[in-house]
Structures are given as structure tokens and as C-alpha cells.
Amino acid sequence: MTWRPRLAEGTAPALVFLLLLLIGLAIVGPAYSEPAGYLALLKRAAPLMILAIGQYFVIVSGGFDLSVGALVTAGVVIAARLIGGNESATAWVILLVLGFGLLVGLINGLVTTKLLVPSFIVTLGMLLVLDGATFLWTGGAPRGALSDGFRMFGRGNADVPVLGEVPWSVLILLSILVAAVLFMRGGTGRALVAVGDNEATVRMSGGQVDRLRLLAFTLSGLLAAVAAILLGGFAGVSAQVGNGLEFRAITAVVLGGVLLGGGRGSVVAAAAGALSLEALFTLLNLLGVSGALKSAVQGVIIIVAVAYASLGGGVRQRLRLWPKPRDSVQTAQPASS
Amino acid sequence: MTTGTTTSVRLTGITKSFLGVPVLRGVDLELRGGEVHAVMGENGAGKSTLLKVLAGVHRPDGGTIEVDGGEVSFAGPSDAQRAGIAIIHQEFTLLPHRSVAENVYLGREPVRRMQVDRRRMVADTRELLDWLGEDGIDPTDPVSSLSVAQRQVVEIVKALSTDARVLGMDEPTAALADHEVELLYDLVRRLRERGIAILYVSHRMREVFDLSDRITVLKDGQFVTCAPTSELTSEDLVRHMVGRDLGEYYPDRGVADDLGPVRLALRGAGNARVRDLNLEVRAGEIVGLAGLQGSGRSAVARAVFGVEPFTRGSMEVDGVARRVTRPRSAVRLGVALVTEDRKGDGLALRQSVRDNTLLVRRAALRGGRARAKSDVPALLDKVAVVARGEHQEVRFLSGGNQQKVVLAKWLAVEPTVLLVDEPTRGIDVGAKRAVHELLRDLAKRGVAVLMISSELPELIGMSDRILVMHDGALAGELPAGASEGAVMALATGHGVGEVP
Structure with a gap:
């Protein structure tokens, strides 16, 4: 079988947007004139990209996962809390965190599919439950500390042959x-x-x-746990570390041209959407735009991206519906040729 | 609301292109008050576009529209409405929780002292219903309490309330149950008597012959012919529509000697919808399953396929007793179901031709069989799908090609029992024939085919024997080539002996 590059509908604009942002960065920021700058961007974006990949699975199959930030x-x-600075606890705590993410995802999925509660509500409930439980457990100020071994994944580099030093998070991503x-x-x-299209x-x-x-x-829960491990290492311990990440991940997926409601979109584009978002925030930062505008920008993006998808879809449809493919048109090429 | 003069609409040399692709290439059409004018043609022949030009939805690129002798130009649907032209679309546009009268006057409610004048609205609606002879509908009934046929009446009343003199109807029987079709016929005839000009677009040949006074045939956007219905035969019509002689309608039947083992057997099977089913389908035969809508004919297929499983009796697949409680089990036993609603549960419309073709294999099978994909071109070739490529989304295909993709997706898992429910609904004559040939070919290769169809000529033409359902049970069996009368007699609850 011959390999041919083929992009899912909606992917191309997402990639073009990313490219424009990267070019913008190269012009505005001196740090982005060499690969190291982009590698740092990728490292910073890795947790969000991983969250976006998880969110993609849920959105493309017709749901939402609002619980990932919490x-x-x-x-x-x-x-x-469990590691408490104790290096030897690193391995099992990592496994435990991954297991926890898996379990939360499993519960989200079971309630959605077996109790027939819309995923928007299920995961919103899960968000509140996790938020409340975390607050109760920590009293608002997290205790304990992460070990260096744990933090290595978020901030450390691995020695890769040929390439040299590459951040662990980039490799994981x-x-x-x-x-x-x-x-x-x-x-x-x-x-x-197909489930997202027509179950x-x-x-x-x-x-x-x-x-x-x-x-x-x-998968979304598991990937959120992976993102937690990277973010813990990168940003350190705080009770606000995941705040708003669910909406940022959804924005990223939508920016990647994935259809809300499911049925269309590529996972690469969703990840590219996350990178675009991070690049956009970096660019705005370099241009001196206040960080306070971050969520406003995000809000505008999500509306514009969805509007584009709806309107764009309409325009595309008009372009493709006529002429209708017809049985009687003898000049049409059979699919098999 | 009395008819003084008869309205006439004349379209001459209408052309319309979309993005440079001609869809209508010089179409003439004349509608007269008190006449039912049918427009026929294959899918894509331009019928819908013509209807939309008449309704002011599309502006023609060329040609003229005259109403009562004066040339008009419609900038939008409201212009057409003012000229007395209204269209009843396939999808109803009524609000279910509002009353009949509120729906009829939606958006142009009569006002009195700054309040909606309900009394007048109800009175006017009642007057229109009476005029049509539809006294079974009360203007204050909520639309949700009406049957589909009654809703259609409301749509028509709504159109008439704008003083429409010309009614365009797009596949009006598509949503109706069999017994409601007669009611629609009556209604159309009454409209005709009252001087309304009716443009009737339909796929169903029999309807067109039953109802219309004149027929215009379109092919590839071109006007082929216009003739009084009485001067045309169905063979003429098919020839005009496809531009070639289809000759024999149906492929040759199987030979009784070639029949293989019993693939599907039901013994006293039943559930909430059907009861006491005893039937066998052998490898190599096509068994037709007839019955009126609601007789349980589709319920049989759904039960065999595990959608609404049997709760009583037994079912054997290839000689082994099986309990099938979900489609997945059925698929794995080699049973396939082509449902009657290809858009609802036959296809994933936004996915590609390729992904749809591989859907069953990927979703229901495991391991190597699920991964095999190299034969997609061969499968699509076998069913003769015309698409731009494997990666075109199926929603852009015509109905006929979509149905072929549904068949391809089942052929991909090589079923031994094939259940087909309305396999040619809403597809054009050419595609219909291709589907028929494919079904016969599958039977010849040893597949047991159970075919459900509400189109009697198709059912009789295709089946090696015909089982007829009535009220959830089998009413009897008829041999190949039985008459429509015999089938209908059993389907309506009369014995075979009572056939006139």
C-alpha cells in the first residue's frame, strides 16, 4: 500500500496557525532564533499537550472531560504528601498517581455509560468532588514535598544519543x-x-x-495523571496547579479543529492546538500583553474556533454538495481505480 | 377562499449552476390550477433544485418564470409566497408543543388590541380545515397529538393560509405509513378539485400513476419529456428516466436444486412485537418478508439480529441453537442486517467510505480478521460504489451509493445470513437494479437472504418465496411470482382463498 499524507478535515488550518505563531515567536523573541528556545517551549507545553491528547479521545467520541484540571x-x-521528600517512595507513588488517574477516568466512564448521565455533568461533578476532597485533605495548603526523582520528569533532561540533552517531558510527550x-x-x-459520529x-x-x-x-484520566507528574516536577507543589487546565485542554482540542460533539478531527491537530495555545501565550507575554488577559484570550479563541468550524463546515459543504456525486455520471472515477 | 380563475405557472428554459456545475440545463415546466403535475427523475436529476427555484430559494441563472402570464422574479421564498407558491418539504417544520392554529399562523398571527387574536386564528384555521374536508383535526389540538399524516395536513393548511394557489410537494409519502398514503391521495385529489396546482415530486412510480395528470421527466438536469399520464406506461417512464431500456426488472431467480443447508431457522420464536414464528431460510435463496407497516416484519429482523431479542422459542443459525441478545453476537455468528434507516444506524456519515466499509470488521471482530484491510478496493468494486475516492466522507454520496457502502461493510465480514430491510428505499432506478443483482449474486454464493420490502413489485420480483406477516405473526407463505393481490390479502388479514 502506498503511503500518502492525508490530513483530517480541520487539521490544515490548525497547523498553519501553529506555524504562523512559531514564525511570530522567531521574529519577536530573541530566544527563539535557535532550537533550544523551541525545545523549552515544547517542554513547557508538554503537560497541556498530553492533556489535550486525553481530552481529544473523549471529545472525538462525543463527550467532555471537565475533571482533568482537578x-x-x-x-x-x-x-x-505521600513522598514527603523521601526519594525511595518515588516509584510506587508514581504508579499510585497513574493508578488514581486511571480510576477517576474509569469512574467517569462508567457513570457516563451505565448510569446514562451526560459526560459534561459527570465530569463536572467529578471536578467538584476532587476539588473538595483535595481542599479537605490539605486544608488549602499542601503539605509534604516531591522527591528529586519525581521532579526529574518535569524539569530534568535525558541524555539522548545524537540529539544530546532532551527534556524528559518532551520524550514522554x-x-x-x-x-x-x-x-x-x-x-x-x-x-x-465513529462512535462520536453515530453511536x-x-x-x-x-x-x-x-x-x-x-x-x-x-485514557483521559491516565493522561491527566501523566500531566500531573510532569507539572508537579515543572511547577512544584501547589493547590492551584491544575486550575483551569480542563478548559485550556478543551480550547486546545477545539483549536486543533476537532469537532465538538465528536466524529471528526485528528489527534495530532489536537496536540498542535495545545502547542499553539502555549505559543500564543508566550508571544503575548513577549509583546508585553498582561498575563491577566490569558483567560480572555482563551475565551475568544474557543468561540472563534467553534464558529469557524460551524461556518467553515457550511461553506465546505456548499462547495462539495454540488455537484452531487451521481450514479449516472459516467465520467466519475470509481473508487477502486 | 373560492376559486375564480385557475392559476398557472410557467417556467421556461430554467438554468442553474452551482460553482460552474450545471444542475438544471434548460428545464420547462407548466403548472395549471386543478392539475397534479408529477416530476420524476433519478437522484441528482435536478428535481429538488427545480422545486427550490419555484419556491424562490434559488435564483435561476437563466430562463423565465411566469405567474398567470406575467413574468416574475423571486428574490427569496417570501416573494414566491406572495405570488401564491408554497412548498411542503420532506421534513416537517411544525412546533410539536403548539396548537394546530398557532402553527398555521406562526410568525404572522392576527393581532387585535396588541394581543394575538386567538379566536380569529382558530376560526380561520377551522375554516381552512373544513374547506379541505379535514374535520378530524381540531385547531386547538397540540401538533404532538397528531399522526404524521395529520401533521402533513397541517403543513398544507399552513401553506393554504398564505393563499397559496400552487403547492409543491417533495416526496410527500416518504414519512407516511402505508394506510396513511390513501388519506394523502384523497387530500391531493381534493386540493386538485379546488383548483390548486400541484407539483408532485416522488420516487414512487405507482403514486405518480395513481395521482398525476401529467408527468415531466428530468435527466441530468435536462428536460426529457412531458406527457399526460394516461399516455405513458411505467416502462416508458423508466426508459425516459435512465435513458436506456432496463428490460427485465429483476435478476433471474435461483434454482430450487441449488439450495444448500438451512442457515437460519426460527421455531416458535417471539417477543413483545412478534409471536409464534416458524421459518427457515436456506443457503442460496432469497425469502421475501411482506407485511404492512407495523405488522412486525422489521421486528423479525431486529429480533434475529439481537436488537430486540426473542424471549420465547428458539433460533438456529447454521443448525446450532443460539441465543442472540445483541448485534455483536449476531455479527459473530455470520448474521448481517442492512437496516431500513441507513443514515440513522447504517452509516457514520462524517466518516470516509473506507472507514465505513471497515466498520463492522473493526468494531465486531478481533485479531487478524479485524485488521485485514487490503481488500477495500475489491469490496467497493464489487458493490460498484461511485465516489471520488476511499477517503470521501459518505455524507457526500448519493443515496444509492450510500446504500452500496452499507452493503460493502457487511460483505467485508462475509455473512452467511443476510437480513435486508428496505434495501432500495430512496435510491434511484440504476442503483436499485445494482442492489438487486448484488443480493441475487450473494444468494447464488450460498448466502441465505431474508428480504423485507414495502415495495411489492420488488418483493415479488426478487423473492424465491414470500412470507407474509400480519399483526405480529406469519399469516402465510406464497410461492415465487405470487400476485400483489395475494400478498395484500394475507397482509391485511384475509385468507389466501379470499383473493379476488
């Missing part, structure tokens, strides 16, 4: 991205998108709709 906070706070792309190219990944069809084709949905939520 999950990140909970993960960091739990890790700090890239492995997750590659795995996600392979997953989405496979049968299960395609079925996941009745998937069910009538013998697919397990609930299991696919459950898988999406579980």
Missing part, C-alpha cells in the same frame, strides 16, 4: 503522541471516532459502544 491538582498534592497516532490509525481508534451505527455494526467510551475516559 485531577492534576489532586495528583500533585497526593504525590507531595513524543512517545505518547506516537502511541496515540498509531492507536487512532488502528481499528479501535477509527471505531472511537447507533456502531452498535448495529456489532461494536461495543460503552467499552469504547469507557476507554476514552480512562
